[in-house]
Amino acid sequence: MITLRDVAFHYPGGPFRLQVPALDVASGEKVALIGPSGSGKTSLLSIVCGLLRPDRGSVQIDGEELATLSEARRRAFRIRRIGFVFQEFELLEYLTVRENILLPYRLTDALTRTAQTDATLAELARTTGIHDKLKRYPRTLSQGEKQRVAICRALMTGPAVLAADEPTGNLDPATARDVLSLLMRQTEAHGATLIVVTHNHALLESFDRVIEVASWSQETAA
Amino acid sequence: MSVLTLAWRYLAYYRTRTLLLVVALALTCVLPLSAHMLIRVFSERLLARATATPLIVGPRGDRVNLVLKTLYFRSGDGGGVSEADVKSLQDSGLALAIPMHLRYTAQGHPLVGTSLDYFDLRGLHTREGTLPRRLGDAVLGLHVAELLHLGPGDSLLTDQQSLYDISSTYPLKLHVTGVLAHTGTADDEAVFVDVKTAWIVDGVSHGHTDVTAANADSSVILERTDHEVKTNAAIVEYNEVTDANIASFHTHGEDKDLPISAVIVVPHDAKSATLLKARYGLSKTRQMLEPVAVVRELMDLVFRVQRFFDANFALVATAAALFLGLILVLSRQLRRRELETMWRIGCRPGMTAQLQATELTIVVVLSLLLAGGVALAALQLAPQLVRLI
Known part of the structure; x- marks a missing residue:
């Protein structure tokens, strides 16, 4: 369960202001954040995921207050409870697909790799259709395959929230539908909450709820 | 990871x-x-080579050139000092004097005319064959032997100094008697002969047909007296020392006419060294150098x-x-x-x-x-x- 109350945020020195009076996202819910460019979709996603700290207000995920957590604890929370999928996939070119999927385990001591980790990886790779590409490098994959790898990486830690920023932005319509469908299925399979920032209105019907962020943002005079 | x-x-x-x-x-x-x-x-x-060479006597002039020439066998102008200097040093009873004749080359490699004492000074010994035993013998530095593919029993010619000067001495055929063991120094790069052999190459010593005999070729004799025989340039000079002609090789002139490039001086003790340095300090034509000091400079x-x-x-x-x-x-x-x-x-x-x-x-x-x-x-x-x- 994600709960935001009276959240305000602005970038230092900038005119942009985001004010969210109240937002509740139920566990397992699939939510799309839409709005024109600069309306604050990515900022809101970053606040929800603990990447940005709001000026005021409360941000809770499953009862854990992110707004007041220290940087270290927010980082630890993020790596264990949030999975990220990016528009540009953001795979490390010099690591194999397998190593990319296991990247969260390389970056922190908060996660311990066990036999179960390898089993999870194998299962994810199988269900996302990249099981035969684990030893390859990202440059040898198609765009759709890269995004599948990114989805696997986001789900490796069993996150409570899967945050995706324009995950289909670089894909052709057919691949975009496939990837979103996969994202939905995997989120359901893992019992996670899905929050997706998107411009693609053709895909909105797949979501449980669509939130127009523009109504919460404004630009003030400098 | x-x-x-x-x-x-x-x-x-x-x-x-x-x-x-x-x-x-x-x-x-x-x-x-x-x-x-x-x-x-x-x-x-x-420094190691300089340290192993106690003193050097040579003509006054460039100190560094004299030391490097003597240590590393730079060919160049002959003389500078003479056999008389060697004798004088020996006769002083203060040091061992080793002549160094460094004017010529043999097939591109420095020809070092010296005495057997040089080999003792440097601790040189042969890998095969023997050291020079008589006129015309040569022992090769290892690198020279390897480059020229020569060994005991072979021969090599000294280099002609001037191709267009018909009055100059002809190359001398040297007999290789041995090859020195590896030293990793300039000694590997040289051809060693007795200093008397170097004088033959120099032209101050020579061997030729006997013109004193009654049956000597009269066409080469210009004048004959009780004391000397004068010949013309047609007299045949030997360009190889053999068993048959070795007795005919001789030197004209005195010790002071026998050129030496430098003399390596090994004083018997520190006092001898001091005395010799003092003696040569007064000379206007000679200098005595400590190679170590020059090399340090x-x-x-x-x-x-x-x-x-x-x-x-x-x-x-x-x-x-x-x-x-x-x-x-x-x-x-x-x-x-x-x-x-x-x-x-x-x-x-x-x-x-x-x-x-x-x-x-x-x-x-x-x-x-x-x-x-x-x-x-x-x-x-x-x-x-x-x-x-």
Whole structure:
């Protein structure tokens, strides 16, 4: 369960202001954040995921207050409870697909790799259709395959929230539908909450709820 | 996967740019490193040979030239001093005098006319064959023997000094009696003969048909008296010393007419050395030098030049460090999204900086290893390089 109350945020020195009076996202819910460019979709996603700290207000995920957590604890929370999928996939070119999927385990001591980790990886790779590409490098994959790898990486830690920023932005319509469908299925399979920032209105019907962020943002005079 | 492994994977994946960076850095280091090592070896060898040569007597003039010529057999003008100097030193009872005749070459290699004492002084012994035993015999330095594929029983000719001067002496055919064992010094590069053989090459000694005999070829005799026989230029001079003609070789003139390039002087003791130095200090035509002192002066000059290069290297190193810094900044910009992804996923603070620092460290270590390897290779070649010097 994600709960935001009276959240305000602005970038230092900038005119942009985001004010969210109240937002509740139920566990397992699939939510799309839409709005024109600069309306604050990515900022809101970053606040929800603990990447940005709001000026005021409360941000809770499953009862854990992110707004007041220290940087270290927010980082630890993020790596264990949030999975990220990016528009540009953001795979490390010099690591194999397998190593990319296991990247969260390389970056922190908060996660311990066990036999179960390898089993999870194998299962994810199988269900996302990249099981035969684990030893390859990202440059040898198609765009759709890269995004599948990114989805696997986001789900490796069993996150409570899967945050995706324009995950289909670089894909052709057919691949975009496939990837979103996969994202939905995997989120359901893992019992996670899905929050997706998107411009693609053709895909909105797949979501449980669509939130127009523009109504919460404004630009003030400098 | 530790930061070290991640850094290594990054460098290995982008191996071409890594290699370029490593080679560029290594080249920056290798020149001063090699120069330092070579100069050290050069200095050690030069000093070792100079130390093993107590004193040198030669004509007044360039001190460094005299010492280097005597130690490293630089061919050049003959004389300067004479057999009379050698005799005088021997007769003084203060030192052993070893003549060094260094004017000629044999098939491109220095021809050193000396005495057997030289071989004792340098601790030289033959790998095969024997030391020169009579006129016309030669013993070869190992490198010369290898280059010319010569050994005991073979022969070689001395080099003609002037192709167009028909009045000059002809090349002398030398008989190789032995090959010296390896020394790693200039002795490997020379052809050694007795100083009397060198005088034959010089033309002050010679052998020819007996014109004193009653049946001598009268067509070469210009005048005959009770005391001497004058001949014309048609008289046949021998250009090889053989059992049959060895008795005919003789020298005209006195000891002071027998040229020597320099004399190596081995004083019997410190007092003798002091007395000899004092004696030669007063001479207007001769000088007695301590090779060690002259070589140290020379090395001081080399080290001064080296310090100049060191200062240059410091500037180059600073420039290289600045370039590295620039590469680091540009690399950070180029990899901004990669590093940001790591941060978003939740990497620990400072990890991205640590990652780049590790990559830089690996590059620097590889560069130093490469530079060290090249410098060591240069060190292996140092003896040959020093020999060339």
